[in-house]
Amino acid sequence: MKKIFRKYIPDTETLRRNRWLAPFADWLGHPRLWHLNRHSCAGGVAVGLFAGLIPGPLQMLGAAGLAVLLRVNLPLSMAVTFYSNPLTIVPLYAFAWGYGRLVMPLLGLTMPPGATFHAPHIPDGAGFGGWIRALFDWVMALGEPLLIGLPLLAVTLAAIGYVTVLGLWRWHLLRSWRARAQRRKD
Secondary structure (H helix, E strand, C coil): CHHHHHHHCCCHHHHHHCCCCHHHHHHHCCHHHCCCCHHHHHHHHHHHHHHCCCCCCCHHHHHHHHHHHHCCCHHHHHHHHHHCCCCCHHHHHHHHHHHHHHHHHHHCCCCCCCCCCCCCCCCCCCHHHHHHHHHHHHHHHHHHHHHHHHHHHHHHHHHHHHHHHHHHHHHHHHHHHHHHHHHHHC
């Protein structure tokens, strides 16, 4: 897999020649942003899972900024943000709202009476602007539970993703070592 990915990963010179990326080439040229090792990949998955819950269309920019800041795998962090998409956003926000609702009493906060989670209502023929406005109104109506639950869910998913990738990487290495040792015996 590494050989396949390395074929498509740009080098620093390619970044410097790109007129849009040239101003950022020094930042983007750091080798850890493009390296495929267990810590860089685990960090990239964690950053992507965290940034995937950033509201609005800023998820990939958030993932790129965090990946550069934390020096983790940049392409992986940006790709992982796609788990949050138009098909999954309502279930993710419902889970975040429930998570926030569960944590609110621990923070000494109370739920407003009659507060429930409801799916967004987007009127027919609203167009893109109407769609964005309806989603914004829906998020604002969910209030404190969502405001508390989104960052908590983002941190939880990032931690689970980081530990999972490290565990899977270790499992793969142990399996490879055992297979290699078995081949030597045979």
